[in-house]
Each structure stands twice: as C-alpha cells, then as structure tokens.
Amino acid sequence: MATYKKRGYKPKKEKVTKEVEENFDETQSTTAEVFNTLDDTANKSEQWIEKNSKPLFYGLVAIAALILMYLAYNKFIAEPTQQQASNELAYPRTFFDKARTSAGAVADSLYNLGLEGGDGKYGFIDIADQFSGTKAGNLANYYAGISYLKMKKYEEAIEYLSNFSSDDELLGPTALGAIGDAFADINQLEDALDYYEQAANKKENQFTTPLFLFKAAQIAMVLEKYGKAEKLYTSIKEKYPNSDQGRDIEKYINSAKYAQ
Known part of the structure; x- marks a missing residue:
C-alpha cells in the first residue's frame, strides 16, 4: 500500500526542541561567564x-x-x-x-x-x-x-x-623694541634686527608694528640685507599705509630695491 506525506508535515518536535535547547544553553553559558567575570572584578575591587x-x-x-x-x-x-x-x-x-x-x-x-x-x-x-x-x-x-x-x-x-614679560598690546612690543634700541646703540646690529622683528610680530597693531618694521628695515639696510629691507618696507606699505611710517614708504622701498 502506497505511503505519502500529509500536507503541512513538520519535522518531529523533539529535534527542534533539542536544537533550541542547545543554542539557548550556549548563549546562557556565555552570559553567565560575563556576569561571573564582573562579579570577580567587583569582588577584587572591594578587596583592594x-x-x-x-x-x-x-x-x-x-x-x-x-x-x-x-x-x-x-x-x-x-x-x-x-x-x-x-x-x-x-x-x-x-x-x-x-x-x-x-x-x-x-x-x-x-x-x-x-x-x-x-x-x-x-x-x-x-x-x-x-x-x-x-x-x-x-x-x-x-x-x-x-x-x-x-x-x-x-x-x-x-x-x-x-x-620683563607681557602680553599687553603696547607694553610687550615696546619692551622688545627697547632691547632692539639698546643693541643698536652698542652696534650689535644683528641682535637689534632680531629684537625689532620680534617687537613687530609680538602684537599686531597700528602703532608699534609699523614702527618696529621700519626700524628693522633700517638696520637691514645698514647690514646690506637689501632684499629683507625691501620686504619689511613693503609690508608697511601693504598693511599700514596710513601710519607715520607708511606715508613716505615708497621712497624707502625704492632705495632698498635699487641698492641690490
């Protein structure tokens, strides 16, 4: 007599249940290990x-x-x-x-x-x-x-x-520029140039910056660093044209340019 599968036939429940139990047991085991580790850590912390x-x-x-x-x-x-x-x-x-x-x-x-x-x-x-x-x-x-x-x-x-040290917009640059003046007066011109440049770059403003750029450029001319002098004079022309130093700056630029 012929046999056939009934419509909607499903695998035996025992096999499915067994697989679910095996998977559940594995996950449950991992979770338990995590909690055990946390418990151990907490206990060690309390003991410490x-x-x-x-x-x-x-x-x-x-x-x-x-x-x-x-x-x-x-x-x-x-x-x-x-x-x-x-x-x-x-x-x-x-x-x-x-x-x-x-x-x-x-x-x-x-x-x-x-x-x-x-x-x-x-x-x-x-x-x-x-x-x-x-x-x-x-x-x-x-x-x-x-x-x-x-x-x-x-x-x-x-x-x-x-x-002396200061971040004040005027005092900081003025102190550095004064050191430049002292070096210039004792004819240590390389040092004077360095401090004038530091003073010009300390705090950018319309008063001290063009003043010390101009002094730096003058020292650069004496040292025959004409390219540097031209660059310093040009910086005054471009950024501080309305300053005292910027009014006649074109002639200083030309003097540096043609001295090279």
Missing part, C-alpha cells in the same frame, strides 16, 4: 579598597590639605604681597614720569631716583628683586630697563627688559 582603605583615606586628606594651603596662601600671602608691591611701585613712578618731561642731567637724576628709591622707599631695582613673581615686580623690570636705556646704560637696560 578594603586592603588600601587607610592609604586612600590619608591620600584624600593630603589632597584636601594641599587645596586649603593653596587657598590660604593666595588669601593671606600672595594677595597682600601683590597689593604691597603695587603700593611700593607708585613712589618711583613719580620720578620716572617727571624724568620723561625733563632733559640732560636733571632727567638722569630723576631716573636714578626712580631706580634707587629714597626716604625709606623702594626704587624699581628693589621692587623687581623683593617682589619678583608679582605683577608689580614684573613692571618694575620694565621701568628699570627703560630708565637705564634713557641713561645710556645699555647692558643694564637689556638685563632688566629681558626679565
């Missing part, structure tokens, strides 16, 4: 913390102490010192300001009073030394350097101006 609880506690105490010390230093030492330095700076600045409107021996005498101080008051030299690290101490280096430059004491001027 328990074992090192005292060092951790002391470490946190030390960090808290350092923060409190830093805050106390700023509040009770740094800020009062800064204020004192600012107050001290006012005295020598009066002589510096008077010297700028004077000339000859009178100016030198006033600059010297600003540098040395008097009547129990600090001058720029003492403020730069006693309050180094403060804003006022930094400014004292600038004033001392300019004072020495005006008195034609170029080595001292270079020393103090080199100790």
Whole structure:
C-alpha cells in the first residue's frame, strides 16, 4: 500500500526542541561567564579598597590639605604681597614720569631716583628683586630697563627688559623694541634686527608694528640685507599705509630695491 506525506508535515518536535535547547544553553553559558567575570572584578575591587582603605583615606586628606594651603596662601600671602608691591611701585613712578618731561642731567637724576628709591622707599631695582613673581615686580623690570636705556646704560637696560614679560598690546612690543634700541646703540646690529622683528610680530597693531618694521628695515639696510629691507618696507606699505611710517614708504622701498 502506497505511503505519502500529509500536507503541512513538520519535522518531529523533539529535534527542534533539542536544537533550541542547545543554542539557548550556549548563549546562557556565555552570559553567565560575563556576569561571573564582573562579579570577580567587583569582588577584587572591594578587596583592594578594603586592603588600601587607610592609604586612600590619608591620600584624600593630603589632597584636601594641599587645596586649603593653596587657598590660604593666595588669601593671606600672595594677595597682600601683590597689593604691597603695587603700593611700593607708585613712589618711583613719580620720578620716572617727571624724568620723561625733563632733559640732560636733571632727567638722569630723576631716573636714578626712580631706580634707587629714597626716604625709606623702594626704587624699581628693589621692587623687581623683593617682589619678583608679582605683577608689580614684573613692571618694575620694565621701568628699570627703560630708565637705564634713557641713561645710556645699555647692558643694564637689556638685563632688566629681558626679565620683563607681557602680553599687553603696547607694553610687550615696546619692551622688545627697547632691547632692539639698546643693541643698536652698542652696534650689535644683528641682535637689534632680531629684537625689532620680534617687537613687530609680538602684537599686531597700528602703532608699534609699523614702527618696529621700519626700524628693522633700517638696520637691514645698514647690514646690506637689501632684499629683507625691501620686504619689511613693503609690508608697511601693504598693511599700514596710513601710519607715520607708511606715508613716505615708497621712497624707502625704492632705495632698498635699487641698492641690490
């Protein structure tokens, strides 16, 4: 008698169930391993913390102490010192300001009073030394350097101006340019050129940048670096035509161009 498969015939349930169970068991096993690993890691972390609880506690105490010390230093030492330095700076600045409107021996005498101080008051030299690290101490280096430059004491001027640093748009370039002036006056022209270029590039503005580009170009001409001088003069023409240096810049460009 012939046999046939009934419509909708399906494999035996036992085989399907077995395959599902095998697959489920494998996935379940992997998940269990992951959780076991996490449990082991957590246990080890807890054990490590328990074992090192005292060092951790002391470490946190030390960090808290350092923060409190830093805050106390700023509040009770740094800020009062800064204020004192600012107050001290006012005295020598009066002589510096008077010297700028004077000339000859009178100016030198006033600059010297600003540098040395008097009547129990600090001058720029003492403020730069006693309050180094403060804003006022930094400014004292600038004033001392300019004072020495005006008195034609170029080595001292270079020393103090080199100790001054500022990102101010005018003071920063002016200090570098003053170092360039000092080197130019003692005929160290390569150094002068370097500092004039640094001054020109320090903070771009309509006043100091064309001024020090022009000074750099003049030194380049003396050094017979005519191509460099032409480039510096041309930069003034292109970027700062309305500056004092830019008004007659064409003739300087031509002088550099035809000197080559």
